[in-house]
Amino acid sequence: MQKTWFDTARFGMFIHWGHSSQQGWELSWPLVGGVFSLPYCQDVPINLYHQNAYTFNPSAYNPHEWA
Numbered sequence: 134m135q136k137t138w139f140d141t142a143r144f145g146m147f148i149h150w151g152h153s154s155q156q157g158w159e160l161s162w163p164l165v166g167g168v169f170s171l172p173y174c175q176d177v178p179i180n181l182y183h184q185n186a187y188t189f190n191p192s193a194y195n196p197h198e199w200a
Contacts, residue, residue: 148199153182157191 140185149160166176 148196150191150194152186155189156185158182160186 134172151160153160158175158177159168164179164182
């Protein structure tokens, strides 16, 4: 049996770190009222979601330390 990419890929993680994460919001899903399969997905008004970007200050960005 030939191994496929999926069989040998191992664990991976994709992290979204942006203005939505400072409130604990899922990335962009709050704009459509949330999704039942994402437990922290709230219904956030569009203007509040985008206004939140003005307070995002990524000065503590250190992905190597996080990993």
